[in-house]
Amino acid sequence: MSSPNTLHLNQSGPTEFVFQVLTASHKIQVLLFCFFLLLYIMILCGNSAIIAVVCAYSSLHTPMYFFLSNLSSLEICYTTTTVPLMLSNIFGAQKPISLAGCGAQMLFFLTFGGADCFLLAVIAYDRYVAICHPLHYTLIMTKELCMQMVVGSLGLSIVFTLPLTALVCSLPFCGHRQEINHFLCDAPPVLRLACGDTHIHQAVLYVVSIFVLTIPFLLICISYIFIAITILRIHSAEGRQRAFSTCSSHLTVVLLQYGCCSLVYLRPRSSTSEDEDRQLALVYTFVIPLLNPLIYTLRNKDVKEALKKSVSRKDTSKTMKV
Template structure:
């Protein structure tokens, strides 16, 4: 039905342009500075965690996974921000289909890895709090490495299947505007000039594997963790409860908005809502997570201050 469409038969390779937040120059500058500031805060917060893990005695299993999570979130945000900032201030710069596919692949891969690591970290918390005497026997270095390898292997496999399938779709016209700030799956699917029911079904399957299954594992882990913490009647128990509740809040925020974007039916979803939700799991959760483990964690703060002070003393000598 699309073969005779003039828009579909336009010559030239398919290109996309991103929706500009605003055309008012003053607002463009404010948005540019705001997102740049958020990106720098994400970069500094997550880099601090990696630095502490590498230059201090905090080499426990939790910080092993947290350092990997911080690295993933740095790259995850960078994949989006650099192109986003260039489009806010400048004119609408077209991105070819291959470039859009590359950004989509890395974004889905890193986002999926993020979800898997959050589930793994919830399991680590469960073992540490509910079975402290068996913690060192269960959470061996070999098991930790295997879980990281599984996370970083499964994520690109799923992302490649989804991205390659979407890139085979025909798109009406030579240049299309994406009502988003990145080449995410739902807004690109809306621009296709073909039946996307199969692609939508694949997206749901990937979404269930990436979002629903890890989320259920996190919920089960925190149910057992909560029961164990309620039996601890001490200041240490309250501290653990606060830390766990803070981390669980970030996890719920991340999974809730991702689910609304990727698992909600297209007919009931709004492009503007998807854009707002994407801002939350692209900027807010990567920013809040390191704050919980730095500003709210005296061990991390102490190790960071000690590392900086020792480095400064060494340079002075």
């Protein structure tokens, strides 16, 4: 006699996933759509402005701003992987996504997110060299090394996320259509829907999370320990303030990024709920990519001056045309 799971698995048709509706109220759906669309536009505009300013002004052609512009590029790719599909499903149209489509979104989401974490560690190393070894900074942080670090961050992320995605998508699922209590195809919510034993898959997820989250975070902490020691040795208060200001923006981003992601991927499954995961995912999908350009522009003198020059040039060109 067949078990219920076997009966479910024998259902005809390919596996499809449907995202759970955020709310049944049409008015709230409209408000949520407008709100998330506004956030998405702000993320695109803010991060695109940083990329454009860094490219336009030669004074910003330094390793730090090169990494910052690449971080903004990752934020744009990161949100674009999830937000458009989320907006199309927010009204409860129940549009299914195939297993292949779900796997593709998971792969891109995890890859860009992982590269984001590795790049934050690279930025910490850049700050370490700039503050602890200022005389050798230009010799160490060459254009070739900076490019290798950016490409390496993306490549290392793919090395970890591609096998994880393939492993998760190879699981059997109970039934033809699965409802995900989430707004994206992430590894934890998809694993919850699997019929078979997922202990190995959970273990792989933890190992990947440790390599992508914990190790870069430890490297960042080590970098900032040396940075703090060097700053404390600076005699002038103005010098200490200048050195600290170059690191405070990066530290703010690090705490937000690693804090939220660690709560989702490193907590035991028994201590987490689907609703909590979805709320945290909203933070690192919308809030962090939106705050990144704001943090770096509001706390960075060079970027603020470049933005002011860019705006004043546009105003001058408009006046001349009139």
